[in-house]
Amino acid sequence: GEPIAIYADSVLLLRYFRKAEKSSVILYPIRESNPRSLAWPSHLRPLDQRGNTDIKRPKFVHPWFIIFDVSVRCYQDYVIEQSVVDAAPSTELEEQSTSTVDAEAAAAAAVQNGEPVEEPPKRNGMNQKMLKRMETVPDIKRDTSGITTQYIATGIVNLGAFAAGVCVAWSSSALPLLITEPFEPPSPTRDIIAIENTTPTLLPPPHTKLSLTPSEASWVASLLCLGALWGAGPAGLISEYFGRKKTLLYLALPLVVSWILVASSPNVYGLYVGRFVGGMALGAFSVGIPPYVEDIAEKHILPTLANFYHVHFSCGVLFGYIIGLVENTSWLTVLCASVPTAFFVAFIFLPESPAYLMSQGKFHEAKAALRYFRGIDNDIDSEMKALKERLRNSAKIKVTFKELFGTRSTVKALVVSFFLMVFQQMSGIFPVLFYAKNIFETFAISLNPPSAAIILGFCFVSSTYFSTMLLKVVRRRILLMISFAAMAVNLACLGIYYHLKASNFSPSSTWVPLFTLCLFVSFYASGVGPIPWLMLREIFPPHMTRRATALTAGFHWFLAFCVTKFYQNLVDMVKHGWTLWAFCIVCIVGIAFVFFFVPETKGRTLEEIQNEFEGIHKKRKHRHVIEVESVSEA
Template identity: 70%
Template sequence: MDDTTTLDAEAGVSHAEPDTKNGHSLHSKALKRLETVPDIKRDTSGITTQYIATGIVNLGAFATGACVAWSSTALPLLLEATPGEHADFQPLNGTHPKVSLTRAQGSWVASLLCLGALFGAVPAGLISEYFGRKKTLLYLALPLLVSWILVASSPNVYGLFVGRFVGGVAVGAFSVGVPPYVEDIAEKHLLPALANFYHVLFACGLLFGYIIGMVQIISWLSVLCASVPIAFFIAFIFLPESPAYLMSQGKFSEAKAALRYFRGIDNDVDEELKTIKESLRNYAKHRMTFKQLFTTRATVKALVVSFGLMIFQQMSGIYPVLFYSEIIFSTFANPLYAPEATYIPSIILGFCLVSSTYFSTMFFKRIRRRVLLLTSFSAMASSLGGLAIYYQLIASNLSSNKTWVPVFALCIFVSVYAAGAGPIPWLMLREIFPPNVRRKATAITAGFHWFLAFGVTKLYQNLEELVKPGWALWNFAFTCIIGTIFVYFFVPETKGRTLEEIQNELEGIHKRRAHRHVIQVETVAVSSS
């Protein structure tokens, strides 16, 4: 029995057609496809290939950031001519239609992206297991492109609603589908750096969305954003499928060719293929259902930790800041920009987010997770509290609004978020869950994340109208303080610890010192004899 048949029997995978159909024609075609990018093919160590491939697949994260930033740049244009309680239809420059929105409709346009992401995140992991990591991610470019076409050409507000929801489905699927592909192609010593690409490219997508806000035309904003999924599709189609997925499907020769592509011609991949085969065998043997996630004490506690971190991450107000940045800055009437250039503070905000996200990898290598989380939530609470005090001073005519305080406070807020509260909850999913439950736990947590993002983004404007912007900021600051307390008492340290040690802590098992009392008794007994 060959390696392919053995793997199929052990992993429980059945195939209607063997891998050797038509001789070795399928294998030769696969090998030829892998030679379509000559510059990467010459990479002897595989490191450059892994970095380039990770950058290409994370264009999905870039597209996600552009979707979020679109609300900040587009909503001021859609809301500025609203005549009353209902949306109407007005011409823009005599040729292009423009939809005017109420504030309530604007909040739906922003938040429906997150609601769509909820419906995309939960099934994405299961779909990729059946259809392949590459095929699933590749086809996500289609709904994203359709969403931008709807947004650019819609004659009424309902087209905007549908377009944002459809785009959100792709956004949620990207958030769940991209990390496993990167984990499958990356070497262990490169994985921490490559895993952070998602957050870096997401921040770059936000900055891109804020920069193109200078166009100030809704249709052109959508066209520029639509170029991202097109670029993703063209670049990603040349990369091979995940070696682990190919192995799970019994395609041993294609899996070996794909792994050799990512490791370079100087590396022997046979040992790594055996490791992948063993991990697939263990995964098939110990696979758990969604129901079984809630039957083990350690897994339940891990879910509590991951859900809690997502709650305080989202309730800190990060998505309202990113979705409504131009509106928030205009609330403070900041004079650092001209009235016709309201996008400048948002661009500054995006640049701070990109730079802090890029350098956060150095913090992950040197500083413990709990320290970063505690510092991040505390600093976020301080910056939001300072901004709330500033707003209340302005409302009481005790301070002039001609200062740099709003830009500085929100730049500190997004910077410390990017160094801790943003990426660490996602990073800890790989560290606190065993491999056999990790993907299901990630899908549930991602769905919960997008549900919270939808709720906070939708209700932010209602909260602002109910208690005014100053008290809304105080609410977010108080949530960050509670998040600091939650991290201190409930979140375990994971840096430099094995999965077994973390699981033992979650189970409540504490290893005693190596039976010191027994050794002492034996020593006494020997000496007395």
């Protein structure tokens, strides 16, 4: 613990080194099992290296990694000291250390004289192999592979998807508290069940400032999707200009503003504006989150991390159904506004996308960001070279929306993605999620509607998580057809039940509506929900993927707006039974479309998929020419 030497400032030549004034460099002896540098590098930095960013500490090192690294180092020192103390008495340590030095000196002399050297005995009761093994214990920063960091970063950025799911579930929880008229004429059966499910309470009924008609309520619900249509289009271009992180980070601000407008609006027009502004942030999240995840994720875990968007979206829907038990619109809005606030606070600590930093010429920052996501021990030089090459090629090939319609294969890929979105939205998933509480009240289930909505949300979350593992083993086309078929069966069963109930052939209180709707959302989350978004990265070339995603996302939100808005008009015209049958027919047509026009993408290269688009389901005839040599008799 005593210093070996102390060098004053005058000893170091300030002509060649940068030295802190009025400070000295103290050189301590090092331990053999835990080597440390003799001087802090910043005290001995030459002047010609000032401004050289290669020797700087990585910018994006999380404080928890530093704290954990210090803890591991202290634990290593403690283990070594304890092993030394346990192996020999404290009075013999100096003698053993002296004998060890003498033995090393004797061995060195023997080597010079050419004499054989005996193997040194155990030091302090410990084997040399054990000491060498303890010397090579890696630090925590070098031991991390970056996988955990990528999972945590993906979970944080997908809090935006969680906020989007809360926006969708708000309609189911809040609109029944604001609507002055029921969705259907009152029936004695539903009124009796509502009275039975009502629990006595000492609190007064919730007071709301606004009273909406069913038509106004449908606008409040559907304007979220219309705002998402306008937010999804420019989000990709904005993120390429300002950066992935800045774009996603600042999207939390309009989302918070939208919840403030919804909470403090004195009339229905404030609700319209608030929902539209929130929808713009929702649509931008749907386009901006996948590219950020694609930039930070390794290839072998990218499909799993890409499905985090759907998992978090479903979790947000479940959270919105749970807070619907509050039955107070003011507190409901406050709880919803806490989600984008948490996203802003958590996401601000993550670095920018390495690909964006590289495209802006910030090579050292891009390398530090990539090192943050890959771990200290991994070699990122090859990945940096591949990233540079990809950016160089993308700079040569500037893709516009017009070029998506330039070739036959890209046009067919765009048609496939558009029709998959058509069948996805026309299956009726958004009306079920937006009006879950009112649907359960219409079918007069024995369970109270808020609790039934929570069960529905739980099935939605569990099925979405299960699809993450299912997509690894099942082919895309098979999973899509099974999903569409199961959704059609459940919609048909629910439609038959509604007609039987209307004809008084079925008991008024049963578990059939809840069971069929839970199966409906479960099969949707297992296939029809995530696969169309997943296939966008598989059927388009890499330089066209983001333009195609922005265009498809805009079309997706336009369809969602149409279905959500006109669902109530369709119910008023033909009632719930025939509306369910219309959704069922759409699912059946979706099965036929997948069978005849959607190519299989799992385990296939982009070239094979593009070749199939060039001649989709058309068998080419091959001409075989056989040369026959005739032998004439002599």
